[in-house]
Amino acid sequence: MSTTLANKNRSLVLEAFDTLFNQRNYEKAAAYWSPGYIQHSAYIAPGREGLFELAKGLPPSARYENAVAVSQGDYVILHGRFSGTGLRRNWIVADVVLMKDGILIEHWDVIQDEATESESKSGRPMFKGSFAPDAPTAIAEGVTL
DSSP: OOHHHHHHHHHHHHHHHIIIIISOOHHHHHTTEEEEEEEOOTTSOSHHHHHHHHHHTSOTTOEEEEEEEEEETTEEEEEEEEESSSSSSOEEEEEEEEEETTEEEEEEEEEEEOOBGGGOSSSSOSSTTSOBOOOOSOOOTTOOO
């Protein structure tokens, strides 16, 4: 597989995540995800519809921020942060996406609550170069992930 294909796939996955989770443009996002999309996440209902319903249920404040995106052939791995979701903590997520012909066809993830500075045994942040703010005490209602 060529470096060009890997670079193209990485760019497409980053565009897809931004379109779905930040722009909330569901019509445009549908072009990135296969109708037969396979979801392996324990937090998301099956298929493209499950993913889109999750995104539609997030509050307007929800954001996806990427720190690292690597690609080899048809696989893309992202290290990102989901914030503003209404949950008690931001999520730090490693997403693994399988592409075929420029379309996202399969997804796996590893999700962890973001630690604050006082909780970090290593003394280092989990995402980029800064710690998450102290966790809020209230959880927004109606958000289920």
